[in-house]
Amino acid sequence: MQQQHILILGGGFGGTYTAIHLEKQIKKHKLDCIISLVNRENYFVFQPMLAEVVGGSLDVLDTVNPLRKLLPKTQLYVREIDRIDIENKQVILAPKFTHKPYILSYDHLVLSLGNVTDFRGIAGLHEHALPFKNLADSIAIRNQIIDVIEAASYEKDPQLKKELLTFVVGGGGYSGTEVVAEINDLCRTLVKNYPTISQEDIAIYLIHSRDHLMNNELSRSLSEYAANLLQKRGVTILFNTHLASATPTEALLDNGERIKAKTIISTVPSSPNPLIEPLPLELDKGKILTDATLLAKNQTSVWALGDCAKIPNLQAGGFCPPTAQFAIREGKTLSYNIIASILNKPKKEFYFKALGMMGALGHRSAVGEVMGKFKFSGIIAWLLWRAIYWAKLPGLDRKIKVALSWSLDTLFPREAVQLKAHTSSGIGQLHFEQNELIFSQGDVGDYLYIIVKGDVEIIKTHEGKETILAKLGKGEYFGEMALLAQEPRQASVRCLTPVDVLALKKSDFGILIANFAELKKEIEQVQHKRFNDLNN
Ligand SMILES: Cc1cc2nc3c(=O)[nH]c(=O)nc-3n(C[C@H](O)[C@H](O)[C@H](O)COP(=O)(O)OP(=O)(O)OC[C@H]3O[C@@H](n4cnc5c(N)ncnc54)[C@H](O)[C@@H]3O)c2cc1C
Structure with a gap:
């Protein structure tokens, strides 16, 4: 058999777990294959824990894992992908340090490029709202919160002080709900150290387009529980409302309301990765349509998974949801099927029954639904949330670090320390x-x-x-x-x-x-x- 080059684009949940399983499969079958993975960063991010970085109960590096350590037998390319040329079986990486691109050829291509926060179409969002998608976003949000609290502590103009202490979060899915809960906790804990700021000075808004939070993930009763809890803790939730535009001083809503605020965060809207759209593949709303074996429709060597793919959900009907728990399992099936196709063996269809969904609400509370039957809320759900996500963290060292950070967080108060990595100019x-x-x-x-x-x-x-x-x-x-x-x-x-x-x-x-x-x-x-x- 001729040596095969399997090229994976994206080192998130889908791409990383595909590579982990491919390394095992290749060893098991003693195959002559090279695995390459291209990713913007040299680490894998455990996104479900990012909100805790904003809140400070986890350290910045607790949620990331070096890809080289997770994937010792994979050739890693830390670089921006510029273009994918399906016709010539090539991927063009953007120039770095020189003006020349870097070209990779492949026999099998795995697309796991996730989706992107797309602020186009909402005036001012790109300029004045912070996204919440990756590690850099979490650090930026945390820095911003500490910055405005510091400025508010000596601000004499009451209107400006109010703007500084008002926070608007757009999107009440799980990332929006989790981050608003952490922001609320962080602000209300930090201001105890600022004698000039009282709890009443803080205003936190969650803007959600639907009539209940986490509407895609949770049942109505749990969603109502989450909303009541957040409201009790001081978050104002505006349902059936969209962010219409943002300026340096205010968030405008589609009902005409204006909220004066210096901090606007938006987890919506998201759209498919722009690298996908020009590809000669069958797409549905910008996502790659695959068959149940995760092979892109009408292709023999292009595979797709995770948030950038539309994969038939054989268990529940429709398509697989864009979640980490699905991307991880898709990675396992996909790696099996690539090896099966190299060995000319039958491929497997992807079948997975979702285990449930959990959402952390800060302050030692969470909501969760397991196997569609068992519902949890409060501290029990929070303990379960931590146990499940801790168990899913890849690598023993990361598990130990996270456990240590969580223990220290219960012992010591949160600190208002910023991590400013760059000075903006231009x-x-x-x-x-x-x-x-x-x-x-x-x-x-x-x-x-x-x-x-x-x-x-x-x-x-x-x-x-x-x-x-x-x-x-x-x-x-x-x-x-x-x-x-x-x-x-x-x-x-x-x-x-x-x-x-x-x-x-x-x-x-x-x-x-x-x-x-x-x-x-x-x-x-x-x-x-x-x-x-x-x-x-
Ligand atoms: C804040 C947050 C919280 C979440 N919480 C949960 C949760 O609790 N439970 C759950 O099941 N799911 C959760 N999710 C969803 C889950 O993280 C995604 O479904 C999952 O990450 C999808 O995996 P993926 O591999 O498709 O994409 P991603 O994990 O997004 O990976 C895509 C990768 O491609 C890389 N990439 C993209 N474009 C380029 C380019 N041009 N050049 C180089 N590299 C590129 C990116 O850097 C990234 O590493 C959460 C998501 C977020 C944002």
């Missing part, structure tokens, strides 16, 4: 709604703004009377005067329509004009004219 995009102020007269000059979409007006207020100095539109910029003069803002800028701007930090603006004399001259001329308008 250009950021911001979205504002009609009538919103981008900045106010008297504010500190911190950014230069370039209008990408929409119109604004520049307003000077003197003795309570407003004068419109100018109207600016697409391609024009504002905010340079305070940066050049090192003075507070001389006027306010209000949006006449919904507006998208590029915001350039003061420090980056300084570098730009220090190096481009022509640009500096041009900006100074505009500044001079605007200064005259302002004072006439």
Whole structure:
């Protein structure tokens, strides 16, 4: 038999468990096969425990496992996948450290690329909401919470303090519900160390499009239990409501309500991985349709599993749900079937009866439903949740670390320590709604703004009377005067329509004009004219 190259794309639940079982199968059958796995990170993330990283009951590294350790016989490529060429049986990896791509050929291709949080289509979400999908998101959310609490602790403006201590989470599936529970716990525990902040100052909202939480995962009674518990602990749940847009200062809902908040987190909407869409495969709503053996429809060497695949559910009818417990089992069947097809043996159909679903609600409580019959809630469910997920963690060392972190968490109070790994610089995009102020007269000059979409007006207020100095539109910029003069803002800028701007930090603006004399001259001329308008 000619050597076979099995290439797995994605090192999440589906891809990693496929590789784990393939390593065993290849050893058992003494086959001449190479397994390769491409993933963005060099670790596997145990996503069901990510909410605990936000809350701080688990350490950042507790939820991850090095792929090289889990998969000693697999060739690992830690790199961004750029393109998949099914026709030529090649996968093109994005350039890294050089400008050249890296090309991998394969005999069998396994697609396990998961799905992505897709904020397109909801104005301002990409710019102002934090996603909750991977480890970096958990760290970013935790940092943001600590940041706003620190700022609120010395803020004198009561309105701004309220905005800083208001948190909005979009999506009441299990990830949204679990993360809102952890945020609520974290905030209410941390503020005990801040004498200037009281429990009443904190406002936490969960926005859910359906009429009960975790509607895809739990029965109505357990979902109601979860909602009641969260509400009792101070979370306001808005059912049958969608996030309509987000700005730097507020979340807009589709019922017209506006919630002033500096922190917006959204677990929705999610969409299939964009690498899948251009492939010449049978897709349904962007997911790869497979047969019951996990082979992509009408293909002989392309396999798919996990959140990016639509696999017939032979046990319950319909299609398999996008959950870790399914992806793990799919990985086992898929690895068996690849080896069967290499050996020209019959393949197995994927059949799995879901064990149930659990959701943690923070503060030593959870809800769970096992085998469709047994329902648990409260501390019993929480203990069960921890026991089940702990048992599922791959690797003994990770199990020991997690057990230690959980024990320490019960003994010592949570700490408000941030893990800031990078300093942001460069250009950021911001979205504002009609009538919103981008900045106010008297504010500190911190950014230069370039209008990408929409119109604004520049307003000077003197003795309570407003004068419109100018109207600016697409391609024009504002905010340079305070940066050049090192003075507070001389006027306010209000949006006449919904507006998208590029915001350039003061420090980056300084570098730009220090190096481009022509640009500096041009900006100074505009500044001079605007200064005259302002004072006439
Ligand atoms: C916060 C959260 C909590 C969850 N809790 C539960 C739970 O309690 N129980 C449960 O059963 N399920 C849970 N899930 C769902 C579960 O995690 C997913 O169903 C499961 O991860 C799907 O596995 P997958 O392999 O299809 O995708 P993923 O695990 O998402 O893996 C996809 C992999 O592909 C990589 N990748 C994607 N694009 C590229 C690219 N262009 N280049 C390189 N690499 C790429 C990614 O880095 C990732 O490692 C949760 C999910 C989240 C986000």
